[in-house]
Amino acid sequence: MPAEPSTLDVLKALGNENRLQILKWVLSPTEHFPAQRDGDLVEDGVCVGFITQKIGLSQPTVTSHMKVLAEAKLVTSKQIKNWVFYKPDRDQIARVLAQLGAEIGP
Numbered sequence: 001m002p003a004e005p006s007t008l009d010v011l012k013a014l015g016n017e018n019r020l021q022i023l024k025w026v027l028s029p030t031e032h033f034p035a036q037r038d039g040d041l042v043e044d045g046v047c048v049g050f051i052t053q054k055i056g057l058s059q060p061t062v063t064s065h066m067k068v069l070a071e072a073k074l075v076t077s078k079q080i081k082n083w084v085f086y087k088p089d090r091d092q093i094a095r096v097l098a099q100l101g102a103e104i105g106p
Helices: 007-014 017-027 048-055 059-071 090-104
Strands: 075-080 083-088
Touching: 007 017, 007 059, 007 090, 017 048, 017 059, 017 083, 048 059, 048 083, 059 075, 059 083
Parallel strands: none
Antiparallel strands: 075 083
């Protein structure tokens, strides 16, 4: 089992404006993406194709950004047919926020 990412790893993942924007979008997928033919936006996540179209970057670039977010355990991925779908790992995000507060809090 891979080690948990450090707070610094997570901050580095979120230090890129495109990754931060993508995470914001996938946290509220029904507000930012249309319904998908395959996969439920909330249950299965957002198709990488929709993320690519919305952010305006190439698919390999988006895949690279998603890999960084996944390595920080901020998102999980799931393959449906030929596509990969990403959704936020809300438990991990809550842990990271709590850890960050503990590390820099009073």
